[in-house]
Amino acid sequence: xxxxxxxxxxxxxxxxxxxxxxxxxxxxxxxxxxxxxxxxxxxxxxxxxxxxxxxxxxxxxxxxxxxxxxxxxxxxxxxxx
Numbered sequence: 001x002x003x004x005x006x007x008x009x010x011x012x013x014x015x016x017x018x019x020x021x022x023x024x025x026x027x028x029x030x031x032x033x034x035x036x037x038x039x040x041x042x043x044x045x046x047x048x049x050x051x052x053x054x055x056x057x058x059x060x061x062x063x064x065x066x067x068x069x070x071x072x073x074x075x076x077x078x079x080x081x
Contacts, residue, residue: 023051037070 040056042049
């Protein structure tokens with residue numbers, strides 16, 4: 001049972017370091033890991049990418065938190081392309 005004073009003490013943390021890679025800004029990355037609904041277009045197209053793909057994923061998560069659904073309704077990677 002929550003006590004009134006406990007209701008304001010929630011900390012939300014989003015972290016998954018299981019896919020963490022060393023990143024070189026000169027070379028970029030081309031490793032594709034993750035959930036397709038949260039992937040930037042560069043990842044879906046298997047192109048080299050930069051840290052900006054993380055901003056895309058954050059935008060998708062923010063959209064989902066605000067709207068209650070993902071911006072794309074697809075069950076697999078082929079439907080997203």
